[in-house]
Amino acid sequence: MYRKLLAAALCAWALPATADDTANSMQTYLDSEIRDWATSAVLVEAIRARNEMPSGYSQAEIDALDAAWRAEVGTARRPTIDPILENAASEFLRSVVAEAGGTITEVFVMDARGLNVAASDVTSDFWQGDEAKYTETVPNGPEGVHFSEIEFDESSQSYQGQISLSIVDPASQEVVGAMTVGVDAEALF
Secondary structure, eight states, X not given: OHHXXXXXXXXXXXXXXXXXXXXXXXXXXXXXXXXXXXXXHHHHHHHXXXXXXXXXXXXXXHHHHHHHHHHHTTOXXXXXXXXXXXXXXXXXXXXXXXXXXXXXXXXXEEOTTXXXXXXXXXXXOSBOTTSHHHHTTGGGGGGOEEEOOOEEETTTTEEEEEEEEEEEOTTTOOEEEEEEEEEEHHHHO
């Protein structure tokens, strides 16, 4: 508990004066550190493969998958989670996190419906389609971006800002999905 309080105090001290400063810092980080690898072939191919699967999921089926994912978080048996974490795109994301040296806390990629395709680590839920990280990216086309507020993230156990963006297939210029990158709050300022 002491560690969380200390981290909160440090983040509050280090945070910029305005929301505009936060957005500017996130935009700079997006442009300088994320865009170069955001359309890596391994990510685009994984998203395309998911998008090409029969997408006949009803909302009830999506809700059931999301509930199954949530129930599996923290357990040894994870038939819903493991296929997402054990693919080439997730391996790529883990390498990005490792290369960032603590600056990036998590990364996950969603398909055109907001369902997880790959993740550097377990996310708290499977369906992102009802959250701003999806609703402000994919539906807004190639330039779709969302910057979250700085908050304590349970899944990464850190104070972070999330930068979410539409993923565009470089060959077709079509939006195929979205990606969210958790960035350690101290690294942004």
